[in-house]
Amino acid sequence: MPEWMTVALWIAAAVVLATIALGLVRVERGPSNGDRMLAAQLLGTGAVAVLLLLARAADAPALLDVALVLALLASVAGAVFVRRLGVQPVQRGQDRTAEDGP
Amino acid sequence: MSLGLLYGLAGIALVAMGLYAALAARHVLRRLLGLNVLGSGVFMMLVALASRTTEIAGRPDPVPHAMVLTGIVVAVSATALALALLRRMHRHDDSARLPEDRLP
């Protein structure tokens, strides 16, 4: 593998990580809990991409197994969320709940 | 700056955040999140310090790795037990806070 390829892959991994960090803004803003869960899903996919790129850049094929585990479990949190909580409609000022604050 | 130092310092910051939240928060779930972040910070310090052997011995120290692996599994099962206790308290008292943290 040429040297410039390794450098390019490291940069690509950093860029993917920075890109999916945008999704964190959606986790922060919501507004509904479905939006937050969804953004977490995007971050999971991004983490898989970062792992695949690192596996090549650092020549560590074991990282493919880590990516495989993440890919297998990518739907578990979403499934638990839907079964247990479900998307709840947004209420005004839900971000500032103070019903039983001190 | 070496990789071990960067992540070691990050681990310390996580320890401090987790400790503060575990002690200062009132909601038990938040205290548990604090303890988990505290644990992640400790694990990160251990693994970061383990990476310092790479230069001399050719690979990170496997002993801290094994300890952290054990620690992660123990942490999640302890969290599961604590969450079960939290739900039990909530069933009986209808509150997710410890008695001394409840409003009069």
Place this chain on the structure above:
Amino acid sequence: MAAEVHALDFVLVVLLLWLGWRALASADLFKAVVQFIVFGLLVSLAWVRLGAPDVALAEAAIGAGLAGALLLDTLARLGRKGATDEVRPLGLTPARAGIALASLGLVILLVASVLALPESWPGLTAPALQQLGASGVTNPVTATLLNYRGYDTLLEIGVLLLAVLGVWILDAEAALPAAPADPMLSLLLRVLLPLTVAAAGYLLWVGAHAPGGAFQGAALLAAGGVLWHLARPLSLPASRPVRAAVVLGFAVFLGVGVATAVFGGGFLTFPPAYAGAVILLIEAAAMVSIAVIMVALFVGRPAQGTK
């Protein structure tokens, strides 16, 4: 694994610290839990960067599977009122100033100690690698877990047993209102369950010579069990086979320890000729046990007799 610091590391550390803080300080507890799940995802990337793929596998399987599932399930059972917290849950008040100061003091102490340590040192890597030939496996982390520090791992499985006993001792929880069966969830289960079982077996086998092992496989199996419970609710503590599976790992591990103490060189001292086979036996039993225990921790103790 390359040891130099890349731009990726700075991005990762910044995200980790920000997410760690938001997971603790977000007023909305659901938001905090989602942020904690994402935090776990990024922590496993950090393990990868630090050259600890074994740890990364375990973190990925537990963080993406069991940990998030447990937290979301608890949030659902607390209901809207129970899951509501104050607006500034960690805001600095006079009462908390002492805690903040103590945390700050700890930071100063820890930073000073970390900076005082040498930049590189031999550690235990060389002895661990030297003994590898006699350990029965070629992955030094598996060798440490199952051979060099077998006591740790035996007692770890003991801790898991105690945790599940603790959950079973508590009084039964009312079953959540049954959601209607969803065909897509059944499809998810039908596709993912065989794959998680296959992947867990692969990790168990590959753990002897590459990153992987019983804990990673068990966490993966447990996530499959969580999916199963979601699609078709299980009732775990009632049945005898479940109790047998829960103690299997500890019993086999302890049995091997006693056998080596009586017939061999001492408690949990494996004869090098059989070490590989013995480790595989213990790991297989431990994987089944840990997986069942983790699923039992998620299922809890549902009310008996009610629908």
Place this chain on the structure above:
Amino acid sequence: MTGEDVRSALSLTLIGAGIAFFLAGSIGVLRLPDLLSRLHALTKADNLGLGLVVLGLTLQADDAFQVVRLLLVWLLVLFASSVACYLVAHSATHANGEPTPTVGPDNPSMDKRDGR
């Protein structure tokens, strides 16, 4: 310019295109107005972004087992994210037994729907 170089360049182009889709998906999740259109943006990042990255990396794989694992990862993410997105969308539209999409805080229709 050898065949090796051409392959590397092609691989990098594919990875770059994948990153572009990740960026588009992230911006979509960030900027689009409601949950369902954000879901739509998200699936682009999952399907095409990761797909192109995987395709680019398969060109550089050392052996067939790596190629199999790379493709398996992509298929799994494709499946998992499709099902998870379906489940979330289903939950959003049928929360009250009627197909009312969850909307942002500036839309008055959300106030008609109560808690859980």
